[in-house]
Amino acid sequence: MYDFERGIERKGTNCVKWDVPFIKQTDLPMWIADMDFQIAPAIQNNFKKIAGQGAFGYQFLSEKYYQSVMRWMKQRHGYELEREEICFIPNVVVGLAYAIQTISKPGDEIIVQTPAYGPFFEVVKDNNRVIVENRMKNENGYYTMDYEDLERKITSRTKAVIICNPHNPTGRVWKEEELRELAQICEEYNLYILSDDIHSELLSEGNRHVFITSLSEKIRKRSFIFTSPSKAFNLAGIHVANCFIADEELRKAFMENASKFHASESNAFAEAALTGAYDESGEWLDELNKYINDNLDYFVGEIQQNMPGLYVRKPEGTYLVWVDFRNAGIDVENIQEVVKNECGIIANAGDFFGKEGEGFLRFNVACSRDILKDAVNRLKKKFGSK
Numbered sequence: 188m189y190d191f192e193r194g195i196e197r198k199g200t201n202c203v204k205w206d207v208p209f210i211k212q213t214d215l216p217m218w219i220a221d222m223d224f225q226i227a228p229a230i231q232n233n234f235k236k237i238a239g240q241g242a243f244g245y246q247f248l249s250e251k252y253y254q255s256v257m258r259w260m261k262q263r264h265g266y267e268l269e270r271e272e273i274c275f276i277p278n279v280v281v282g283l284a285y286a287i288q289t290i291s292k293p294g295d296e297i298i299v300q301t302p303a304y305g306p307f308f309e310v311v312k313d314n315n316r317v318i319v320e321n322r323m324k325n326e327n328g329y330y331t332m333d334y335e336d337l338e339r340k341i342t343s344r345t346k347a348v349i350i351c352n353p354h355n356p357t358g359r360v361w362k363e364e365e366l367r368e369l370a371q372i373c374e375e376y377n378l379y380i381l382s383d384d385i386h387s388e389l390l391s392e393g394n395r396h397v398f399i400t401s402l403s404e405k406i407r408k409r410s411f412i413f414t415s416p417s418k419a420f421n422l423a424g425i426h427v428a429n430c431f432i433a434d435e436e437l438r439k440a441f442m443e444n445a446s447k448f449h450a451s452e453s454n455a456f457a458e459a460a461l462t463g464a465y466d467e468s469g470e471w472l473d474e475l476n477k478y479i480n481d482n483l484d485y486f487v488g489e490i491q492q493n494m495p496g497l498y499v500r501k502p503e504g505t506y507l508v509w510v511d512f513r514n515a516g517i518d519v520e521n522i523q524e525v526v527k528n529e530c531g532i533i534a535n536a537g538d539f540f541g542k543e544g545e546g547f548l549r550f551n552v553a554c555s556r557d558i559l560k561d562a563v564n565r566l567k568k569k570f571g572s573k
């Protein structure tokens with residue numbers, strides 16, 4: 188039994204979530220995607236060993252690292268991964284940049300399904316590629332891919348679609364049939380798939396994650412899969428992630444692009460983090476998922492039952508809750524400010540995820556139940572039935 192109730196004191200550790208200057212002492216930060224829990228003991232022990240080495244020169248990844256990734260993918264996800272498919276990257280967004288450079292030229296178009304994680308827009312624009320938005324359908328808070336719109340938006344300059352599975356911010360975990368339909372379109376139009384599966388181990392009860400590359404060898408050959416232990420095991424500050432690329436030519440080109448930036452070497456703690464997570468912390472993760480699932484039930488249930496102006500559905504994956512404030516009687520552009528000033532809660536503004544996010548806030552419930560109850564009480568005072 189691991190103790191998620193206790194949470195962890197993060198104030199004063201220079202963590203973005205709690206310590207950036209605009210956050211007041213009394214505010215509850217429910218933004219940014221990291222967790223207020225102590226990491227798994229096995230990872231902590233690995234870190235202690237590394238810290239005890241006393242020397243922190245240049246590092247390389249050992250064979251153990253690669254075996255650990257392959258074993259995890261097989262045991263956790265039922266996914267057979269070849270050793271050579273694994274490309275280390277320090278973090279997912281930089282890997283997206285390498286992939287974009289690998290499969291397109293400046294001026295080419297990259298499709299993003301919106302609402303979308305904010306840096307997807309930036310990484311496309313920063314590389315002088317053109318963003319094409321494929322807006323998802325939203326039926327009573329249940330988001331689905333709009334394939335017709337997707338096909339309409341494809342031109343001779345379209346090179347790739349970026350997908351996110353589980354989807355941040357809507358919490359959808361794409362079903363096999365949904366991925367299959369998308370994959371067919373990408374095959375037909377020769378598009379690459381950049382699939383961000385960083386949240387793939389954070390699943391609400393009853394949900395199963397499918398990697399799009401498990402659908403066919405053809406799709407596997409035109410896809411980049413991005414994973415990391417950083418979300419499920421709370422290791423974003425360590426910088427350890429992987430991109431799986433099955434096609435040899437594509438992989439070579441990706442690695443060449445990566446090497447131009449001289450920034451993709453491993454660090455002393457990366458292997459310790461990943462092996463501690465993947466080799467020894469599966470049980471910890473199972474318990475974490477149960478705790479988060481209960482937090483989601485509580486938070487979503489309270490909103491549904493007691494806050495009539497807000498609308499929400501339980502996410503299928505992630506610890507992020509996408510709440511619709513469009514009927515809350517607040518001007519769309521002021522929602523984040525009102526929730527900060529009147530409830531003392533920091534949530535991500537919906538427009539961080541694109542135009543479709545206007546009128547929404549994203550809440551992170553990866554915190555102790557006590558903090559979550561405090562947050563719910565604060566929200567109820569403002570949004571509860573009178």
Ligand SMILES: Cc1ncc(COP(=O)(O)O)c(C=O)c1O
Binds near residue numbers: 278304351355385415
């Ligand atoms: C969907 C998604 N992708 C990528 C990231 C960032 O990953 P990294 O820090 O590895 O670039 C996040 C962080 O919140 C995320 O939610």
